[in-house]
Amino acid sequence: MSAEVKEREPLFSAKNMKLIKNPINLSNPITVQVLGICSALAVTAKLMPAIVLSISVLVVMAVSNVLISLLRNGIPPRIRIIVQLVVIASMVILVDQVLKAFVYDVSKQLSVFVGLIITNCIIMGRLEAFAMSNKPWPAFLDGIGNALGYGIILIIVAFFRELLGSGTVLDMQVIPEGFYEFGYKNNGLMILPPMALITVGVIIWVQRYYTRDLIEKN
Amino acid sequence: MQEIFNIFIKSIFIDNMVFAYFLGMCSYLAVSKTVKTSVGLGFAVIFVLGITVPVDYLLNEYVLKAGALVWVDASFADVDLSFLSFILFIAIIASMVQLVEMIVEKFSPALYASLGIFLPLIAVNCAILGGSLFMQERDYQSLGQATSFGLGSGVGWFLAIVGIAAIREKIRYSNVPPALRGLGITFIITGLMGIAFMSFLGIKL
Numbered sequence: 001m002s003a004e005v006k007e008r009e010p011l012f013s014a015k016n017m018k019l020i021k022n023p024i025n026l027s028n029p030i031t032v033q034v035l036g037i038c039s040a041l042a043v044t045a046k047l048m049p050a051i052v053l054s055i056s057v058l059v060v061m062a063v064s065n066v067l068i069s070l071l072r073n074g075i076p077p078r079i080r081i082i083v084q085l086v087v088i089a090s091m092v093i094l095v096d097q098v099l100k101a102f103v104y105d106v107s108k109q110l111s112v113f114v115g116l117i118i119t120n121c122i123i124m125g126r127l128e129a130f131a132m133s134n135k136p137w138p139a140f141l142d143g144i145g146n147a148l149g150y151g152i153i154l155i156i157v158a159f160f161r162e163l164l165g166s167g168t169v170l171d172m173q174v175i176p177e178g179f180y181e182f183g184y185k186n187n188g189l190m191i192l193p194p195m196a197l198i199t200v201g202v203i204i205w206v207q208r209y210y211t212r213d214l215i216e217k218n
Numbered sequence: 219m220q221e222i223f224n225i226f227i228k229s230i231f232i233d234n235m236v237f238a239y240f241l242g243m244c245s246y247l248a249v250s251k252t253v254k255t256s257v258g259l260g261f262a263v264i265f266v267l268g269i270t271v272p273v274d275y276l277l278n279e280y281v282l283k284a285g286a287l288v289w290v291d292a293s294f295a296d297v298d299l300s301f302l303s304f305i306l307f308i309a310i311i312a313s314m315v316q317l318v319e320m321i322v323e324k325f326s327p328a329l330y331a332s333l334g335i336f337l338p339l340i341a342v343n344c345a346i347l348g349g350s351l352f353m354q355e356r357d358y359q360s361l362g363q364a365t366s367f368g369l370g371s372g373v374g375w376f377l378a379i380v381g382i383a384a385i386r387e388k389i390r391y392s393n394v395p396p397a398l399r400g401l402g403i404t405f406i407i408t409g410l411m412g413i414a415f416m417s418f419l420g421i422k423l
Contacts, residue, residue, distance in 0.1 A: 031401070035244060039240075085309075085342075086309075093305060096301075097301060112355060116348055118304055118347060119344040124342055194237065194408075194413045197412060198409035200405050201398070201402050201409065204398070205395070205402050
């Protein structure tokens with residue numbers, strides 16, 4: 001019998017909670033690590049598709065992080081990228097079929113962007129950087145944390161674009177009719193793709209203004 | 219023939235991968251610090267898109283589409299494998315990138331040295347997978363159309379990354395607010411470039 005009893009770490013220890021909290025602000029996947037921009041911007045003209053995509057990414061990320069973390073000792077390093085892609089791609093196919101079955105309209109709006117979750121660098125990046133060298137439980141938390149950080153930015157961008165661009169939130173009119181009678185107009189520019197980039201630019205500006213550590217040296 | 223040319227022009231300017239669909243943004247933001255490296259990556263993307271889109275087109279046409287397997291046996295007429303397209307497309311892209319890398323290394327070491335590490339990176343560039351998925355969604359009619367769409371998207375991506383790299387080289391001398399420096403201002407400039415590219419929307423082809 002070994003004299004040393006290995007101390008078990010509690011499931012939600014401070015270290016583990018950090019895995020969830022950090023990606024939401026200090027190492028946010030979109031505004032700090034610059035991962036996963038591709039699919040993030042195109043779906044944010046309305047709030048609904050943004051929420052659905054965030055949830056899909058959350059599911060794919062949590063599950064593939066756990067799977068890769070379980071398999072990590074059996075994957076030959078030379079072909080690890082292909083193994084990772086296959087795991088992610090199978091998860092994405094499942095998510096895509098579920099979306100088609102239950103929320104067909106949204107799945108049509110998302111069009112190719114569900115498929116593009118496969119090459120969403122955020123997932124590959126976390127698998128490569130975290131899941132390949134950590135146990136399943138921390139990997140799961142890391143996946144959830146990063147997907148939350150990603151989802152929050154998506155939802156903020158989509159909220160402002162839908163509010164200013166169409167005067168609605170989740171397709172419900174929030175700007176009162178009276179405003180329109182006084183000559184208020186929806187800003188059509190917000191619906192157009194380039195405004196997504198500018199909105200993210202402004203979010204980065206605000207975030208870095210309050211979190212001085214993130215400011216880049218020239 | 220004219221149709222093929224129209225698709226080419228359309229995919230460069232009107233449906234530009236970066237400005238209209240934000241595809242390939244990760245490498246677009248990460249590798250656009252200097253013009254020289256961005257030219258290398260841009261050429262690699264043109265190259266790989268020009269190969270993978272037609273190959274995926276053939277795959278889609280003769281294996282994946284509903285009823286595509288009729289050429290094997292008439293009894294396969296109602297087999298629809300299109301749910302497999304994600305995994306097959308990504309497999310084709312990863313192996314094509316590997317193949318292209320090997321061929322380029324063998325026959326043109328100079329080009330290989332200049333593309334360097336960019337070739338393997340391209341396998342996970344969403345512009346490549348996006349190209350194949352858009353090709354599938356838009357249902358192009360012939361191999362020629364698919365090829366010109368692939369090449370055109372590549373050229374559009376090339377223009378975008380070289381443009382932003384040139385601007386970023388100059389912006390180093392401007393007085394940007396500290397919190398916007400680097401990433402923030404790059405996003406905003408890309409947005410402005412996107413608005414400029416939208417002026418092409420009026421062109422009817």
